Amino acid sequence: MEKTEGEIIRAKLDSDQSQSQISHLALDIGGSLIKLVYFSKNNGSSDDDDGNNKHLVLQGRLHFAKFETCKINDCIEFIRSKKLHFGGDAIVKLEQLSWYFISSSTTSLKVHSGVRLHDAPASDKILVKATGGGAYKFADLIKEKLGIVVEKEDEMDCLVAGANFLLKAVHQEAFTYMDGQKEFVHIDINDLYPYLLVNIGSGVSMIKVDGDGKFERISGTSVGGGTFWGLGRLLTKCKSFDELLELSREGNNRVIDMLVGDIYGGVDYSKIGLLSTAIASSFGKAISDNKELEDYKPEDVARSLLRLISNNIGQIAYLNALQFGLKRIFFAGFFIRGHAYTMDTISVGVHFWSKGEAKAMFLRHEGFLGSLGAFMSYDKHGLDDLSTHQLVQRFPVSGTNAGEKICCPLVGDLNDNDSIECGVYAA
Amino acid sequence: MEKTEGEIIRAKLDSDQSQSQISHLALDIGGSLIKLVYFSKNNGSSDDDDGNNKHLVLQGRLHFAKFETCKINDCIEFIRSKKLHFGGDAIVKLEQLSWYFISSSTTSLKVHSGVRLHDAPASDKILVKATGGGAYKFADLIKEKLGIVVEKEDEMDCLVAGANFLLKAVHQEAFTYMDGQKEFVHIDINDLYPYLLVNIGSGVSMIKVDGDGKFERISGTSVGGGTFWGLGRLLTKCKSFDELLELSREGNNRVIDMLVGDIYGGVDYSKIGLLSTAIASSFGKAISDNKELEDYKPEDVARSLLRLISNNIGQIAYLNALQFGLKRIFFAGFFIRGHAYTMDTISVGVHFWSKGEAKAMFLRHEGFLGSLGAFMSYDKHGLDDLSTHQLVQRFPVSGTNAGEKICCPLVGDLNDNDSIECGVYAA
Numbered sequence: 001m002e003k004t005e006g007e008i009i010r011a012k013l014d015s016d017q018s019q020s021q022i023s024h025l026a027l028d029i030g031g032s033l034i035k036l037v038y039f040s041k042n043n044g045s046s047d048d049d050d051g052n053n054k055h056l057v058l059q060g061r062l063h064f065a066k067f068e069t070c071k072i073n074d075c076i077e078f079i080r081s082k083k084l085h086f087g088g089d090a091i092v093k094l095e096q097l098s099w100y101f102i103s104s105s106t107t108s109l110k111v112h113s114g115v116r117l118h119d120a121p122a123s124d125k126i127l128v129k130a131t132g133g134g135a136y137k138f139a140d141l142i143k144e145k146l147g148i149v150v151e152k153e154d155e156m157d158c159l160v161a162g163a164n165f166l167l168k169a170v171h172q173e174a175f176t177y178m179d180g181q182k183e184f185v186h187i188d189i190n191d192l193y194p195y196l197l198v199n200i201g202s203g204v205s206m207i208k209v210d211g212d213g214k215f216e217r218i219s220g221t222s223v224g225g226g227t228f229w230g231l232g233r234l235l236t237k238c239k240s241f242d243e244l245l246e247l248s249r250e251g252n253n254r255v256i257d258m259l260v261g262d263i264y265g266g267v268d269y270s271k272i273g274l275l276s277t278a279i280a281s282s283f284g285k286a287i288s289d290n291k292e293l294e295d296y297k298p299e300d301v302a303r304s305l306l307r308l309i310s311n312n313i314g315q316i317a318y319l320n321a322l323q324f325g326l327k328r329i330f331f332a333g334f335f336i337r338g339h340a341y342t343m344d345t346i347s348v349g350v351h352f353w354s355k356g357e358a359k360a361m362f363l364r365h366e367g368f369l370g371s372l373g374a375f376m377s378y379d380k381h382g383l384d385d386l387s388t389h390q391l392v393q394r395f396p397v398s399g400t401n402a403g404e405k406i407c408c409p410l411v412g413d414l415n416d417n418d419s420i421e422c423g424v425y426a427a
Numbered sequence: 428m429e430k431t432e433g434e435i436i437r438a439k440l441d442s443d444q445s446q447s448q449i450s451h452l453a454l455d456i457g458g459s460l461i462k463l464v465y466f467s468k469n470n471g472s473s474d475d476d477d478g479n480n481k482h483l484v485l486q487g488r489l490h491f492a493k494f495e496t497c498k499i500n501d502c503i504e505f506i507r508s509k510k511l512h513f514g515g516d517a518i519v520k521l522e523q524l525s526w527y528f529i530s531s532s533t534t535s536l537k538v539h540s541g542v543r544l545h546d547a548p549a550s551d552k553i554l555v556k557a558t559g560g561g562a563y564k565f566a567d568l569i570k571e572k573l574g575i576v577v578e579k580e581d582e583m584d585c586l587v588a589g590a591n592f593l594l595k596a597v598h599q600e601a602f603t604y605m606d607g608q609k610e611f612v613h614i615d616i617n618d619l620y621p622y623l624l625v626n627i628g629s630g631v632s633m634i635k636v637d638g639d640g641k642f643e644r645i646s647g648t649s650v651g652g653g654t655f656w657g658l659g660r661l662l663t664k665c666k667s668f669d670e671l672l673e674l675s676r677e678g679n680n681r682v683i684d685m686l687v688g689d690i691y692g693g694v695d696y697s698k699i700g701l702l703s704t705a706i707a708s709s710f711g712k713a714i715s716d717n718k719e720l721e722d723y724k725p726e727d728v729a730r731s732l733l734r735l736i737s738n739n740i741g742q743i744a745y746l747n748a749l750q751f752g753l754k755r756i757f758f759a760g761f762f763i764r765g766h767a768y769t770m771d772t773i774s775v776g777v778h779f780w781s782k783g784e785a786k787a788m789f790l791r792h793e794g795f796l797g798s799l800g801a802f803m804s805y806d807k808h809g810l811d812d813l814s815t816h817q818l819v820q821r822f823p824v825s826g827t828n829a830g831e832k833i834c835c836p837l838v839g840d841l842n843d844n845d846s847i848e849c850g851v852y853a854a
Binding site for chain 1: 644653693711723
């Protein structure tokens with residue numbers, strides 16, 4: 001006799017409970033970077049009944065990690081060494097997992113996790129959710145090396161799911177950054193949509209988000225993080241993206257960019273509101289015969305490049321937001337990396353072009369939208385009758401400000417391997 | 428007793444007629460290039476009465492020339508050697524000159540030229556119209572070296588005046604370019620406005636044009652010709668913009684750009700309509716550790732760079748056109764230089780983003796809008812009561828298609844020193 005969905009989940013969770021640890025993994029394999037999200041139960045953590053016996057809570061951590069896509073073997077080794085593909089130390093192979101925020105406490109981000117066993121013949125297969133183009137490109141490699149089947153999730157679906165989750169569930173997730181000032185934004189979940197999501201990976205996707213699973217990719221640009229790092233490598237000999245970004249802190253873009261004042265002899269072009277300090281032509285001073293590449297400081301080159309790309313993305317994002325009347329623009333993706341000058345340039349660009357009408361916001365977990373979305377997609381098939389949206393409603397966060405009820409332990413910038421203390425609810 | 432405007436003009440022209448030659452000069456001094464337009468009367472040309480005795484016609488040529496702004500001394504020497512600052516061989520110093528199209532013949536572009544003498548004390552001053560930032564920056568240098576006073580004209584005013592003139596007066600001026608096919612566009616002067624003018628110099632200005640002198644600079648980007656040439660020099664060691672452009676013809680951008688197929692393992696990302704051959708990340712393949720700058724062919728680098736910049740300008744132009752409901756976008760400026768791949772990329776970009784709604788068009792005299800506009804601005808103060816618009820109406824071109832009445836001798840691409848055979852009407 002076939003078990004009902006609920007029974008399957010109960011059975012699975014009971015089984016998990018008898019094990020010492022539960023780990024779940026999802027991947028976002030992009031053109032430059034692989035982003036991992038995985039959950040591990042704390043050793044010795046006690047279950048929290050949350051005053052509701054129907055729910056078992058596993059205390060644990062959400063871990064984030066990234067690898068360069070060209071070093072996918074390192075990533076595979078990492079997964080193998082941590083046994084993430086076997087559900088960590090849990091012996092039972094998980095096929096589908098649902099995982100989403102349902103409530104909050106002052107000390108942890110709580111998530112709901114439902115798992116179910118696949119029908120017997122298929123239970124030998126271990127499925128791992130993955131998104132990004134690499135989910136297609138590397139599916140065979142991953143199967144060969146880890147013996148697991150990659151279940152591909154649409155990249156845009158995952159980005160939006162990840163963004164919505166973060167915006168609705170995580171306290172102090174979104175912030176503005178202007179003139180060196182970081183300010184957290186309180187998100188009213190009743191007034192979140194529509195917004196423009198700008199995900200800056202190797203390339204850039206711009207997505208108009210109207211709700212959970214309701215979105216349209218309206219634009220994009222090929223001038224993104226891959227351009228910064230690709231051109232930056234060629235121009236500066238830096239050995240890593242982070243080195244290039246760090247270098248740009250020390251640079252002065254005015255050495256290479258042609259400013260309005262350079263053309264106008266130091267004066268503004270005031271009739272059209274261009275200050276003498278505005279950039280008229282990015283890298284425009286490099287047209288001079290007098291200097292070769294080696295005569296420019298790498299830090300100045302890095303700075304000009306960062307400014308060009310950040311400003312360009314800010315402008316295209318604003319123009320798209322304008323087209324659809326979107327006032328809120330969230331910038332995410334691993335290009336930003338909490339870098340002050342990047343965020344400042346984007347913010348100033350959006351502010352300038354929109355005459356203050358539109359607002360640029362950033363996300364603390366900016367690089368992990370896709371992988372979080374893939375993680376959450378385990379739910380999609382496992383609990384067909386319950387959408388994330390419905391579950392959020394079943395376990396509503398009191399008040400209109402979701403963020404206020406949840407406290408993340410992280411208050412500074414998020415580093416690669418920082419994890420989020422969290423709990424898993426089992427229905 | 429003060430002479431009337433008409434008398435002054437008559438007097439001046441009579442004076443000119445007694446000389447062997449009349450030359451007029453205007454400059455557009457940009458961040459990278461100085462563009463010159465000057466008129467010279469043909470030796471031995473006979474006056475054409477045009478069946479209207481009120482008009483004297485000087486047959487001659489409109490000449491175009493350009494110099495790198497950093498070599499302004501060469502430009503000054505050129506002006507001196509041709510005595511352009513003295514009105515060529517004409518002895519009488521011209522202070523103000525009006526110059527505009529009024530009619531057409533099958534063999535020449537005819538222009539109307541009015542000049543007037545300044546009041547005696549000021550007649551020692553020779554004024555030359557100039558626009559672009561360099562009109563401000565180099566005014567003192569030009570005065571010092573040539574003894575002439577630069578009369579500054581607003582850059583946007585001049586661009587628009589130049590564009591409107593070309594579109595209304597010159598046959599086979601505007602054309603589309605797609606898939607290697609160049610097609611001239613018939614301009615209906617009764618249905619010309621509004622349009623978007625995208626002038627790609629060192630930087631890029633985007634101007635919504637609603638009529639003669641009616642316009643607004645709605646946007647721009649610092650990623651323009653200066654970026655192509657500046658970054659291109661640093662990356663390829665090319666010695667000139669044209670060499671870089673030429674190099675790009677041979678290149679293959681797929682060597683350096685990261686395509687959708689590179690990320691997706693050769694397949695399309697069909698759900699959002701991105702073909703595997705679409706560029707996901709410009710220069711994105713250069714993130715690879717395996718290759719340094721010297722391992723890439725300069726022609727591939729040039730090609731990727733040209734594609735990045737052309738595509739980006741096309742996209743931003745389209746987004747601005749969309750905002751104002753403009754269906755026609757004219758691309759001009761010295762970045763384009765009639766280069767097939769540049770125009771193709773811009774055209775494809777505009778076509779792609781607008782789903783075929785908007786059309787990219789190019790101008791044969793693309794690089795000389797500003798200098799033509801400055802040339803025409805001599806009229807502004809000399810004939811205050813007659814706007815160019817009114818004069819066009821006084822001497823209407825029969826039919827709705829201005830272009831059909833005028834034939835330029837040039838049918839191929841315009842080179843630096845190509846001139847336009849034309850006549851000057853004197854009222």
